[in-house]
Amino acid sequence: MMNEVTQIDKIALAMPEISSWKVGARELVRAFFPNAEIQINKDIIKDILIINISSQSDTLIFSADLLGKNIQKKSYDIKRPIVSKKFKGFFYRFLSGLTKRSLPWGCLTGIKPVKIIQELLDDNGHDWDRAKQSFQTKYCVSKEKTDLAIHIAKVEAPFIDLEAHHKVSVYIGIPICPAKCAYCSFVSTIADKKGKLCADYLDVLLHEIDRFSVLFEKHDLIIDTLYIGGGTPSVLTEDQIQKLLKFLTDKFDLSHLREFTFEAGRPETTTLRKLEILHDYHVNRICLNPQSMNDSTLQAVGRLHSAEDIRRKFSMIKEVGFESVNMDLIVGLNDETPKMFFSSLEQVIALHPENLTVHSLAIKKGSRLREENGCGLHQLYSKQFYDEISKRLANNGYYPYYLYRQKYAQGNGENIGYCLSGKEGVYNILMMAEKQTIIGIGAGATGKIYHSESDRFDKVYTVKDLRTYNQRATEIIDKKLSAYSQSFKAH
Ligand code: SF4
Structure with a gap:
């Protein structure tokens, strides 16, 4: 029965019209059946797996029918109200019984599992053991993932200053x-080719920085970390980078910065002069992203550099004297095999960057990787595969310091940032912890306003399309500033 059920590619859910339950149910079914098409409360076709969910006074009932035959039925005693979290816990147990599988992250489908540890610590008088036990039992998380989440939460804790309401990251x-x-x-x-887009955008950006400098001053805000990301910020010319950093230094008080990151992800955009300018303006963390160290893969995915370019630019970054370098690798790029990934990993470890982030790429059904290997991703990128990554990194002095999950990635579906001792990427930790306001400047830069009184945050979205941003800059920046100033007024 197990194979029969797990191979299902169409699933119909008949369930109460409660939107939070529907969201949770869809996420869990997707986690157990990554390739299945899911329909909720639509016309039911007989030859698919049908899951009925209903609740009667103090009972929650789940039942599954395959080809018109009932294959599983379970009911759970409940206490009302059944919030989404509780509903997911019951539904997870049912699906786990139905498929005879358990998921490493249990019923947690969100992208920030480590943040839940913080909530559990608050609920359990900051007792780590109780928070750990609660995480594992309440959410059915495996022991291994629980240990990982607890480890990361402990690493992150000293970086999160809950009292510093006047501090922001940019x-x-x-x-x-x-x-x-x-x-x-x-x-x-x-x-x-003519560089008009970069030049126009930089003008808008400087204007926006100027406008935000007034807000910072007015509300006595201290900038804690600064991150210039992309895209590829190093696509700007040397003069443009110099202009941007000089303007930032003139307009913002950067004397309290704990970290200043600049993404120079693609080595072909980086020159010695650009690095020297960045260093002169006190950038202390650079991102240089190989993604893979296999030239054939790099070519196939449209990267314009080779593994050798990465090595050369890494040496240049170190010669200029930056404190910290982050390097990203992606699992599953261009259908790479585990052996190819480990070759990249070893080459990057040999460079000894302070930060190394391992991303998981979502690999679609029908991809070459699947076709050629004739098996599912969970067999190729198995638990053993990910364990081996952690083991090799640990053997070289790296430990995980931040983690987020990708909603629709297959395999492990996690992105994990590793670092050498004391070299945690602070901005990444703050982004994940969501206990500090993050001001987003520029096109597509989503901000987060943290409300310490209620321990919640609001996102500030902005226009992503660059040309629209350039054309309607004043209106867009006005709107964004108004969202932030409202929140600072309220504090
Ligand atoms: S993935 Fe490539 S194209 Fe996309 S933002 Fe990053 S560097 Fe640019």
Whole structure:
């Protein structure tokens, strides 16, 4: 029965019209059946797996029918109200019984599982053991993932200053790239040969920085970390980078910065002069992203550099004297095999960057990787595969310091940031912890306003399309500033 059920590619859910339950149910069914088409409360076709969910006074009932035959039925005693979290816990147990499988993260489908540890610590008088036990039992999380989440939460804790309400982090977005990577899902615009796009955008950006400097001053805000990300910020010319950093230094008080990151992800955009300028303006963390160290893969996914370019630029970054370098690798890029991934990993470890982030790419059904290997991703990128990554990194002094999950990625579906001792990427931790306001400047730069009184945050979205941003800058910046100033007034 197990194979029969797990191979199902169409699932119909008949359930109460409660939107939070529907969201949770869809996420869990997707986690157990990653390739199945899911329908909720639509016309039921007989030859698919049908899951009925209903609740009667103090009972929650789940039942599954396959080809018109009931294959599983379970009811659970409940106490009302059944919030979404509780509903997911019951539904997870039912699906686990139905498929005879358990998921490493249990019924947690959100992208920030480590944040839940913080909530459990608050609920359990900051007792780590109780928070750990609660995490594992309440959400059915495996022991291994519980240990990982607890480890990361402990690493992150000293970086999160819950009392510093006047501190903010700033993200400046430069969503422009030299060429599009085949796997890219960001809204990033390709730079034109004449450089007009970068020049126009920089003008808008400087104007926005100027406007925000007034807000910072008015509310006595202290900038804790600064992150210039993309796209590929190093696509700007040397003069443009110099102009941006000089303007930032003139307008913002950067004397309290704990960390200043600049993404120079694509090595072909980085020059010695650009690095020297960044260093002169006290950037202390650089991102240089190989993604893979296999030239054939790099070529296939539209990266314009080789593994050798990465090695050369890494040495240049170190010669200029930056404190910290982050390097990203992606599992499953261009259908790479585990052996190819480990070759990249070993080459990057040999460079000894302070931060190394391992991303999981969502690999679609019918991809070459699946076709050629004739098996599911969970067999190729198995638990053993991910264990081996952690083991090799640990053997070289790296430990995990931040983690987020990708909603629709297959395999492990996690992105984990590893670091050498004492070299945690502070901005990444703050982004995940959501206990500090993040100001987003530029196109597509989503901000987060943290409300300490209620321990919640609001997101501040902005226009992603660069040309629209450039054309309607004043109106867009006005709107954004108004959202932030409202929140600071309220504090
Ligand atoms: S460098 Fe990043 S943002 Fe730019 S195209 Fe590649 S994946 Fe997309």
